[in-house]
Amino acid sequence: MNVQTLLNKGDFKCDCGRTHHCDTQTLLVDNNVYCQIPDLLDGIHHVTVISDGNTRPLCGEKVIEALTEAGITVDEAFFDQTEVLVPDEKAIVYADHFVKAETQAVIGVGSGVINDLSKYVAFSHDIPSMIVGTAPSMDGFASAGAVMFLNGLKVTCQRKAPRWIVADKEVLANAPIDMIRSGIGDIMGKYSALSDWKLAYLLSEEPMCDMIYEMVETELNACAENIDSIMNRDPASIGRLMESLAIVGIALAYQGSSRPASGSEHLISHYFELQGVKNCEPYFPHGIDVGYASVVSEILRKRLVNENPDNFKFDFDKTFWLKEIKRCFGDTASEIEELQEKNKTFEIDRSTYIRNHWKEIKEILNQTPGVDFIRSKLRDAGYDINTFIDTYGMDKIRDAVRYATDIKTRYTLLQLLRDTGHLETYAKELEL
Numbered sequence: 001m002n003v004q005t006l007l008n009k010g011d012f013k014c015d016c017g018r019t020h021h022c023d024t025q026t027l028l029v030d031n032n033v034y035c036q037i038p039d040l041l042d043g044i045h046h047v048t049v050i051s052d053g054n055t056r057p058l059c060g061e062k063v064i065e066a067l068t069e070a071g072i073t074v075d076e077a078f079f080d081q082t083e084v085l086v087p088d089e090k091a092i093v094y095a096d097h098f099v100k101a102e103t104q105a106v107i108g109v110g111s112g113v114i115n116d117l118s119k120y121v122a123f124s125h126d127i128p129s130m131i132v133g134t135a136p137s138m139d140g141f142a143s144a145g146a147v148m149f150l151n152g153l154k155v156t157c158q159r160k161a162p163r164w165i166v167a168d169k170e171v172l173a174n175a176p177i178d179m180i181r182s183g184i185g186d187i188m189g190k191y192s193a194l195s196d197w198k199l200a201y202l203l204s205e206e207p208m209c210d211m212i213y214e215m216v217e218t219e220l221n222a223c224a225e226n227i228d229s230i231m232n233r234d235p236a237s238i239g240r241l242m243e244s245l246a247i248v249g250i251a252l253a254y255q256g257s258s259r260p261a262s263g264s265e266h267l268i269s270h271y272f273e274l275q276g277v278k279n280c281e282p283y284f285p286h287g288i289d290v291g292y293a294s295v296v297s298e299i300l301r302k303r304l305v306n307e308n309p310d311n312f313k314f315d316f317d318k319t320f321w322l323k324e325i326k327r328c329f330g331d332t333a334s335e336i337e338e339l340q341e342k343n344k345t346f347e348i349d350r351s352t353y354i355r356n357h358w359k360e361i362k363e364i365l366n367q368t369p370g371v372d373f374i375r376s377k378l379r380d381a382g383y384d385i386n387t388f389i390d391t392y393g394m395d396k397i398r399d400a401v402r403y404a405t406d407i408k409t410r411y412t413l414l415q416l417l418r419d420t421g422h423l424e425t426y427a428k429e430l431e432l
Contacts, residue, residue, distance in 0.1 A: 003243070003247050004026070004027060006250075007024060007025055007027065014254075016208070016211065018207065021256075022142065022250050022253040022254055023128075023160040023162070023163060023253065024162060024163060024164070024165060024246075024250055024253065026165065028165070028167070029172075029239045029246075030168070030169065031169050031170060032168065033132075033166050034063055034066040037063060037132070037164075037166060038066060041105065041164075044072065044104040044105050046075075046100070046103050047074055047075070048074075048076070048095075048099045048100075048103050048107070049063060049075070049076050049077070049106075049107045049109060050076075050077045050078075050079075050098075050107070050108045050109065050110075050114055050118050050121070051108075051110060052079040052080075052081055052110065052114065053081050054082050054134075055114065056078060059109060059168065059171050060109040060132075063109055067107075075099070075100060075103065076098065077097070085113045085114070086113075086149055087117045087120070087146075087147070087149060088148065089150065092117070092148075095117055096124065099121060099122075099124075099127075103125065103127060105130060106121055106125075106127060106128075107129070107130045107132065108129060108130070108162075109131075109132045109134065110133075110134055111135045111137045111138060112137060112140055112286060115131045115140060115141060115162065116140065116146040118131060119144075119146040119159045119160065119161070120157060120159055122159075122160070123159035123160055128160070130163060130164040130165075131162045132166050133166065133242060133246075135172065135175035135182075136175065136179070136180060136238055136241045136245055137180070137186070137245075137287055138186050138245065138286055138287050139186050139187065139245045139246075139249050139252075139261055141162065141245060141249045142161045142162065142165055142246050142248075142253055143161060143249045143252045143253060144158060144160055144252070144253050145157065145158060145159070145252070146158075149277060151335070152331065153332050153407075154273060154407070161249065161253045167239075167242050169235040169236070169239040169242075170235060172235070172239060172241075172242050173234070173235040173239075174233070177382070178288065179285065180230065180231070180241070181231075181288060181291075181383070182284075182286065183287055184223060184230060184231075184241070184287070184291065184378075184381045185290050185291025185378070185383070186245065186286065186290050187241070187248070188220070188294055188374065188377060188378060189261075189263075189265040189287075189290040189293065190217070190261055191220065191294065191368045191374065192264055192294045192297040192301070192368065192413070193216075193259075193261050193263035194216060194260065195263065195301065195368050195413070196264055196411075197259055197260055198364045198367075199361065199364055199411065199412065199416060200259065200412070202360060202361065203350060203353070203361075203419075204411040206259060206411070209254070211254075212255050213260065215254075215260075216261060219244035219245075219247050220244075222240060222244050223244055224377055226240065227377060227380045227381050231382065248260075248261050259410070262410070263297070263410075263412045263413065264293075264297045264300075264405075264413040265294040265297045267405055267407055267408065267410070268289075268296055268404045269286060269289035269290045271400040271404040272289050272293075272396070272400060273289065275328075278329075278330065278332070283391075284388075291383055292383065292385070292388040293400075295374055295378065295432070296400075296430070296432070297413055298368060298370065298374050299430065299432070300413060300414075300417060300426050301365050304413075305362055307422065309355045309420075310355070312351045312355055312419075312420040312421060312422075313421040314419050315421050316418070318346060321346075324402070325337065325406060328399055328403050329403075336407065339406075339409060340409070345409065345415075349419075351420060351421070354416070354420060361416075389432055397432070398430050399427075402427045405423075
């Protein structure tokens, strides 16, 4: 698929019956891209550049130099830190300070957090954003969602995708290996996400689109087939990984949500990140968490497929649940309770419907490639399941299985386990 041709179409009516839209107009992954950035801006003469202590020296200085040499005025929102930047209210206020009345675009230099922050701030001022990617670390480059930490919770704010996505192959190839590994993990999580999307289409009537499904599946296969060369830092292969991550993001924009690329594996990863931020505990980069969580999801998925549907029973104890989410989420438990009450999550007993449609559900669960396959691919990318266990401990991993589904209202394998009465048992008995 020539994604640039697809982007050039603008809005288009799809066979799925919906009109798809993406704010991204250009995807450019090439060598020495900096000199091309002023031409891409096409008449814009005043920008704000957002970077941090890692990304500014890496290539932010080259971006600013190319802009100023082209006569473009640059204001810098520079976060003078090399540790992980949290995209919270404080970061928003700081970045927003450097967006002037005359600013015409926001350019983020970085990957996940910088991109989200740039999208958020640009949208607030009704101007476009560009992301100059520095690492092929996640699939949110072209997503319209900005993942932020607001009021202590990780939330996805609907904004606009970057108008331009740019990355230099040599910079990508020299990214920290954990960032490359993170991008692989985020893509490998699509086995789980695509399976969960089909479950949601069947069990909660979420919209499905074959074109978008195939876009994501194509990029998933491209990554799985090239992990060795990616890990060897081959610029062409890493450039292809970056394109895959961006194309998945474009697919999310067409869908209007992160559903095609985010399922139970992402909910589990979000749990670890939320706990890490809340309790000042270590956690992995997003994509690495997703990679490990995809193993957890696959273990659960392949266990469920062998169950007898006659034994499925929805048996939810709300009093116990409230006690447990207070234990796990602390001060944010009330917001989670409110979210699930509003969604009427616990008023729906799907167990009879699941029994009646078990053949279809079982086919969906069987479509993923299996635990051994996913473990093997992740090992090729340098993942070590013992490191995952040592970092979080099995108690926290089991709590993630139990309560990650409550962070959002998205139907996934985890909700299916709750609907069939197996969630607590599977969490308690989980072994990696």
